Amino acid sequence: MTYIVHGATGAQGSPLFKKLTTEGKNVVAAIRNPETLDAGSTVTIDLSSVQSLVAAYLGAEGVFIHLPLGPESLRLQYTQNIIEAVGTSRPKRLVISTSGCALGDPEDKSALPELIRGVEATGVSTAVIAPRLYLENLLLPIVSEAVKMEGILPYPLRSDYPVSWCSHLDVADVAAALFADTSVNGIVEIGQLPAVTGDQLAKSFATHLGREVKYSSLTPEEFGTRLTVLFGEAAAAEVVEIYKAKALSKDSAIAANISAQRLLGINPRSVEQWLVDIGM
Known part of the structure; x- marks a missing residue:
């Protein structure tokens, strides 16, 4: 039994690749450049090629599966290629991560909702992991260095x-x-329940580090x-829009009834x- 992990050298794929490998599964990294993987089996894929996906x-x-960042037109192309490949090759199970992107309106025609609708329409067993925000965001130097140096x-x-x-x-x-x-x-939503405020987040850091940490x-x-210093203006602008939207909402909490805890x-x-x- 073979498990294919897209982006096995990236932030999301790497932990899963390692976990399945540790469990003794036959896991294969689906990546564009096989030489970037230190150890393990690989298969070369190109999201612009249906044949390579099949x-x-x-x-x-x-x-x-998780869609890479990039122009929406390109993500939509990748989406259609994945859907066609799934319909042709018919793997036994798909697990898709939303990567924190909102699924939005059921009629949304953007890449992620289209991907989910498309693969579900093939009849292949599909589950969708829907996180909110990643703790790894707090490892950005502009965050972690302020914690370490300034509290x-x-x-x-x-x-x-x-x-x-x-x-x-x-x-x-x-x-x-x-x-x-x-x-x-x-959909399986993933995250802490009850949800954690910024002040509670800082308190957890303070407890772990054994010194005062304040939320700003x-x-x-x-x-x-x-x-912008880290990723450039274009990428930073996209992040700004995400947090502007969150500022208009009351929270970023998952629903308990479809949570990983419940299901x-x-x-x-x-x-x-x-x-x-x-190891922080």
Whole structure:
């Protein structure tokens, strides 16, 4: 039984690739440049090539998919190619991660909703992991260095704004469980319940580090200015828009009835446990 992991050298795919490998599964990294993987089996894929996707998916027990960032027109092209490849090769199970993107209106014609609708229409067993915000965002130097050097945790959300944070490690745990339990289909939301405010987040850092850490609420624009140094203006501008939208909402909490806790019995890491697991 073979499991195909898209982006196995990236932030989401790598933890799942390692977890399945540790579990003794026959896991194959689906990547464009096989030489970027230190160890393990690989298959060369190109999202612009249906043929390469079909070759990778054919006979697979499971496939883990998440769309890469980029222009929406390109993401839509990739989406149609994946759908066609799934319909042709018919792997036994698909697990898709939304990568934190909102699914939006049922009539939304953007790439992610189109991908989910398209693969579900093939009849292949499909589960969708829907996280909110990743704890790994807090490892950005503009955040982590302020925590270490100044005892301040700066982030572009209100201090009382609740978030169901999760880790890429949690995504790997849930994805592996969804491969094992094919009775769970549809959307599985992943993140902490109850959701955690900025002040509570800083308190967890303080407990782990053994010293005072205070939360500092930035405006999306302030955060974007700092982020530009790392990723450039275009990428920073996209992030700013995401946090502007969140500023208009009451929270970023998952729904308990479709949570991984409820559907799979899997609790995400607490902030303190995550900090231990990453060795911070």
